Amino acid sequence: MAHAQLSPRNIPDRLQGRGARLLKSWEALLVVVAAAIFLGNSLASPYFLDPWNLSDATFNFTEKAMIAFAMALVIISGEIDLSVASIIALASTAMGYAVQLGLDTPALVAIGLGVGLVCGAVNGLLITGLGLPSIVVTIGTMSLFRGLSFIVLGDQAFTGYPESFAWFGQGYVWWVFSFEFTLFVLLAVVYGVLLHKTNFGRAVYAIGNNQTAALFSGVRVARVKFALFLMTGLMAGLASICLTSRLGSTRPSIALGWELEVVTMVVLGGVSILGGSGTIPGIVLAALIMGMVTFGFGLLNVPGIVMSIFIGLLLISVIALPILWQRARRRLSQ
Amino acid sequence: MTAKLLKNREILLVMAIMVLLAVIALRFPGFVAPANLARVYNDTSILIILALGQMAVILTRCIDLSMAANLALCGMVAAMLNTAFPGLPIPLVIVAVMALGGLLGMANGTLVWKLDIPPIVVTLGTLTIYRGLIFLLTDGKWINAHEMSDAFKALPRQDLAGVPVLSWLSLVMIAVMFVVMGRTPLGRAFYAVGGNPHAAVYTGIDVGRTRFFAYCLSGALAGLSGYLWVSRYAVAYVDIAAGFELDIIAACVIGGISIAGGIGSVAGAVLGALFLGVIKNALPVINISPFAQMAISGTVIIIAVAVNARAERRKGRVILKKAEAA
Numbered sequence: 262m263a264h265a266q267l268s269p270r271n272i273p274d275r276l277q278g279r280g281a282r283l284l285k286s287w288e289a290l291l292v293v294v295a296a297a298i299f300l301g302n303s304l305a306s307p308y309f310l311d312p313w314n315l316s317d318a319t320f321n322f323t324e325k326a327m328i329a330f331a332m333a334l335v336i337i338s339g340e341i342d343l344s345v346a347s348i349i350a351l352a353s354t355a356m357g358y359a360v361q362l363g364l365d366t367p368a369l370v371a372i373g374l375g376v377g378l379v380c381g382a383v384n385g386l387l388i389t390g391l392g393l394p395s396i397v398v399t400i401g402t403m404s405l406f407r408g409l410s411f412i413v414l415g416d417q418a419f420t421g422y423p424e425s426f427a428w429f430g431q432g433y434v435w436w437v438f439s440f441e442f443t444l445f446v447l448l449a450v451v452y453g454v455l456l457h458k459t460n461f462g463r464a465v466y467a468i469g470n471n472q473t474a475a476l477f478s479g480v481r482v483a484r485v486k487f488a489l490f491l492m493t494g495l496m497a498g499l500a501s502i503c504l505t506s507r508l509g510s511t512r513p514s515i516a517l518g519w520e521l522e523v524v525t526m527v528v529l530g531g532v533s534i535l536g537g538s539g540t541i542p543g544i545v546l547a548a549l550i551m552g553m554v555t556f557g558f559g560l561l562n563v564p565g566i567v568m569s570i571f572i573g574l575l576l577i578s579v580i581a582l583p584i585l586w587q588r589a590r591r592r593l594s595q
Numbered sequence: 596m597t598a599k600l601l602k603n604r605e606i607l608l609v610m611a612i613m614v615l616l617a618v619i620a621l622r623f624p625g626f627v628a629p630a631n632l633a634r635v636y637n638d639t640s641i642l643i644i645l646a647l648g649q650m651a652v653i654l655t656r657c658i659d660l661s662m663a664a665n666l667a668l669c670g671m672v673a674a675m676l677n678t679a680f681p682g683l684p685i686p687l688v689i690v691a692v693m694a695l696g697g698l699l700g701m702a703n704g705t706l707v708w709k710l711d712i713p714p715i716v717v718t719l720g721t722l723t724i725y726r727g728l729i730f731l732l733t734d735g736k737w738i739n740a741h742e743m744s745d746a747f748k749a750l751p752r753q754d755l756a757g758v759p760v761l762s763w764l765s766l767v768m769i770a771v772m773f774v775v776m777g778r779t780p781l782g783r784a785f786y787a788v789g790g791n792p793h794a795a796v797y798t799g800i801d802v803g804r805t806r807f808f809a810y811c812l813s814g815a816l817a818g819l820s821g822y823l824w825v826s827r828y829a830v831a832y833v834d835i836a837a838g839f840e841l842d843i844i845a846a847c848v849i850g851g852i853s854i855a856g857g858i859g860s861v862a863g864a865v866l867g868a869l870f871l872g873v874i875k876n877a878l879p880v881i882n883i884s885p886f887a888q889m890a891i892s893g894t895v896i897i898i899a900v901a902v903n904a905r906a907e908r909r910k911g912r913v914i915l916k917k918a919e920a921a
Contacts, residue, residue, distance in 0.1 A: 341715075393900050396658075396715075397854050400841055401896035408890025415886045513886075521719055534713045564735070566833065570727030577720040581710050 287531035290583075291546035298550060302557035309560060316437035320430075320507065322526075322552030323441040324500040325519060326544070329526040330452040331496040333544050335489045336527055337456075339469045339536030340395040342490060344384060345497045346519035347406035352376040352501035354410040357419025357511035366425045373502040374495060380406055381494015385487040403520065410513040419511040430507025441503050445548075448496075453541040461485065469536030525576045526551055550575075604851035604903065608866040612873060619877050626880050633758070639872025640765035641820045641827070643865055645839075646846040647772045648813030650864040653847055654785040655806045656792065656856030657714035661703060662817045663839035664725035669696045669821030671729050674738040674747075674831035681744040688747070693818040699725060700814015704807035714806075722840070729833045740829035751827050761823060768816070773861045785809060789856025845892055846871050849899040870895070 283289060302309045309315075328345050335342050355376045356369045364372070380402070387398045434443045456462040464485050467475040476482050505511055530547035532539025551572065558568045620627040645662055652659045669692040676688050699721070706717045740748065751761035776782035784805045787795040792802050825831045850867025852859030871892060878888055 387897065387901075391901055391904065393904050394854050397844075397848050397900045398897060400844060400848075401893050401900065404841065404845070404889050404893025404896060406893070408887065408893050411886040411889050412884065415884065521723070524719060528716055534716050564730065566727050566730040566735075569723040570731070573720040573723035573727065577706065577712065577717060577724075580712050580716060581706065584710050584712070 287583075288540065288543050288546060290579075291529075291531070291543060291550065294579075295546055295550050295553070298553050298557065302553060302560070305557065306560040309557065312437045314556075314560075316439060316442070318552055318556035319439065319442045319445070321555045322548045323439075323445040324503050324507075325523050325526060325551075326445050326548035327448055327500045327503070328493065328496045328519075328523045329530070329544050329548060330448055330541065331489070331493040332523050333527045333530065333532050333539055333541065334452070334456060334465050335395075335493055336524075336532050336534060337469045337536055337539050338465045338486060338489055339472065340388065340486060340489070341399065341524070341534075342384060342395065342493045343399040343520045343524075344380065344403040344406055345493060345500075345523055346516045347403045347410075348377055348380040348494055348497035349501040349504060349516040349519065350410040350513055351380060351406040352498045353505045353511040353515050354413050354419070354513065356502070356505055357422075358413065360419060360422055366423055369422075369426055370429075370502055373505070374498040377494045377496070377498020377501065378491060379494070380497070381491040382487075384494065385490035388490060389483040389487045407513060414511070414513045420509065422506065422509055426506050427509065428506070430503045430505070441507075444499075444503070449541060449545050452544075456541050461488075465489070466537060469538070522551075522572070525572055529576060529579055605860065605862045605866060607902075608850065608863065608870065612866065612870055615870070615873055615877070619873075619881060623880050626877060633762070635872055635876045636869070637759050637762045638876060639868055640761045641823050642842060642846055642872060643765045643868040644768050644816050644820050644823070645843045646850065646864040646868040647768055647861065648816035649843045649847050650850075650852050650859055650861070651772075651776075651785055651809040652714075652806075652813045653844075653852050653854060654789045654856060654859055655802075655809045656789045657707060657806055657809065658718065658844070658854070659700075659703065659810060659813045660715065660718040660840050660844075661699070661721040661725055662813060662843055663836045664722045665696055665699045665814055665817035666821040666824060666839070667833070667835045667837075668699065668725045668729050668732075669693075669818040670825035670835060671732060671738070671821075671831045671833075673822040674743060674825050675732070677744055677747045678738060678742045685746055685750050689819065689822050692822050693815045696818020696821065697811050697815040700810040700812070700817070701807070703814065704810030707810065708803035708807040711803075726833065726837075733833070735833060738825075738831040743826070743829060748826050748829050751823055761827065764819070764823070768819075769861060769865055776861055781805070781808060786857055789858075791857070842871060842892070845896045848896055848903070851899075851903050853903065854900075867899075 332342060332345065352373045356373050359369055359372050384395075384399055384402055387393055387402070388395045429440055432440045434440055456465065464475065464480045467478065467480055468482055468485060472482055501516075504516060508515070526547050527539070527544060528534055529550065530539065530543035530545075532543065554571060554575070555568055558571070616627050625631060645666070649659055649662060672695055673688050673692045676683060676691060703714075703717055703721055706712050706721075707714050751759060751764075753760045755763055774782075776785065784795070784800045787798065787800055788802050788805045795802055795805075824836060828835070846868040847859070847864055848854065848867070849870050850859065850863035850865070852863055852867075874891055874895070875888055878885055878891075
């Protein structure tokens with residue numbers, strides 16, 4: 262056996278080769294699932310492979326995915342933000358209010374992003390400033406932000422957005438590529454670089470794995486976390502602009518329940534809900550999978566609520582199956 | 596002595612509710628009339644029952660986001676049982692939906708216990724699955740008041756010694772949970788598992804199994820609430836109690852049950868639920884739009900968690916001082 266002669270110096274620093282690791286990774290599994298769903302959809306419905314249909318399908322996930330990128334970082338750092346959907350509602354309400362005052366598109370965008378940032382800052386201050394658990398704080402702000410939107414709107418709706426504002430949710434950059442999809446790709450690259458190639462990204466992982474150790478290694482834990490919540494707020498503001506522009510109206514129930522879908526997307530993407538691990542390519546794949554499942558079922562006239570059963574099963578089974586698989590393998594090897 | 600009293604979360608909460616009632620009473624004395632307070636209690640009964648179940652789960656460092664969906668599914672099944680077999684005695688229906696709720700809770704508990712999936716992920720998944728199942732069962736149809744038997748609708752309203760059965764049921768549940776949490780090995784195990792899971796293992800407590808039982812309990816209570824909800828409002832459809840899971844958690848958080856596990860009491864859960872109940876019932880009286888309720892409960896949650904966090908920190912210091920003195 263070669264292992265017996267290994268001196269300490271040539272102990273491999275990686276137990277498996279790069280290729281083997283890639284093949285066995287969560288992302289590889291997601292690629293297989295995505296390919297299977299893509300194939301299944303194109304066999305099940307003749308309308309699936311049309312480029313314009315596929316382009317329409319992207320609207321199912323682009324807005325949620327924008328938030329999912331930022332949420333992934335938050336969850337990797339060991340926190341969670343359940344208030345994102347409510348931030349969308351509040352930002353959308355603020356934009357709708359601004360329209361009534363006669364403001365135009367650039368101001369609306371600034372207001373949408375601004376409200377997102379402020380909401381994120383509120384979360385961040387409560388969590389890092391007062392040291393409160395993020396899950397409770399964001400359940401509270403989830404109620405608060407949407408509640409404010411309900412106070413302003415009640416059972417009414419804001420409409421009458423300017424025509425130029427519609428471009429964010431309905432415009433196309435080139436051929437079938439919508440503004441939203443282009444933004445999604447752009448943000449995927451930005452977040453991929455931020456998480457995987459910068460000091461900030463390493464700090465996020467460090468905090469998620471061991472917050473105390475990170476603190477003692479000189480990571481400014483509170484500051485990084487504050488930045489993450491600010492970022493999630495900003496992304497929710499951005500998603501709010503896209504969604505409001507796409508729908509052309511604001512009701513206080515806008516994006517209701519999205520926080521769960523975003524968290525599902527992040528967990529499906531291989532981010533550990535306990536923090537410390539996960540990748541941006543995983544999120545991209547999870548977004549594509551969820552978008553295709555929703556769209557494929559839609560083409561087959563499956564009601565939305567049945568799709569949500571499927572998403573729920575998907576969420577539990579993608580986490581349960583690897584655990585069961587590992588156990589079965591361990592039992593076999595014994 | 597007074598300082599100690601002031602640090603007691605339950606007493607603080609009682610005082611907060613008193614202040615709230617006093618403020619309302621200044622303008623609307625009718626609100627604090629005993630008959631009306633009994634009505635407010637009755638209206639909060641379902642939330643109290645649910646908060647008791649959620650408390651057990653949160654004590655073990657878990658969370659049950661699927662309670663409202665479980666409630667809706669069990670409520671729908673209760674209504675379907677009633678329309679299919681109008682002659683079926685109502686107590687049997689209640690037992691059946693409690694068993695069903697318990698089973699749904701068992702599904703959560705098994706996934707948490709046997710597969711070690713984080714509780715928030717499990718219940719996030721089952722939340723959508725349970726609600727989806729209602730749709731599969733009914734095809735999205737409603738079951739309306741005229742399809743339910745009179746006995747089915749009347750039970751929660753029935754008067755027993757001047758108090759409606761709904762209130763009695765919640766009082767019984769409070770008493771049962773009081774005994775379970777304080778006087779049984781299982782109740783103490785909930786605290787032990789949440790307080791320090793590793794230490795609990797060394798004292799011979801099966802952490803996973805304890806969590807499993809907590810989920811069974813919350814599931815069964817959600818099942819009971821399902822019947823109560825549907826019979827009280829006399830309608831069952833897919834979206835009943837949508838979003839109510841957050842109210843339940845809010846009641847627990849306001850009641851001082853630490854989301855980090857191990858800290859909390861039956862009294863806290865009840866008072867937390869009552870606090871929300873008083874606010875909900877007072878808003879229309881003091882002429883604030885019911886749309887404001889959501890923002891108010893959100894603010895209350897944040898204040899409550901901030902106050903609780905401070906109280907918990909102080910408590911740690913006091914223990915240390917005592918140890919030094921001894």
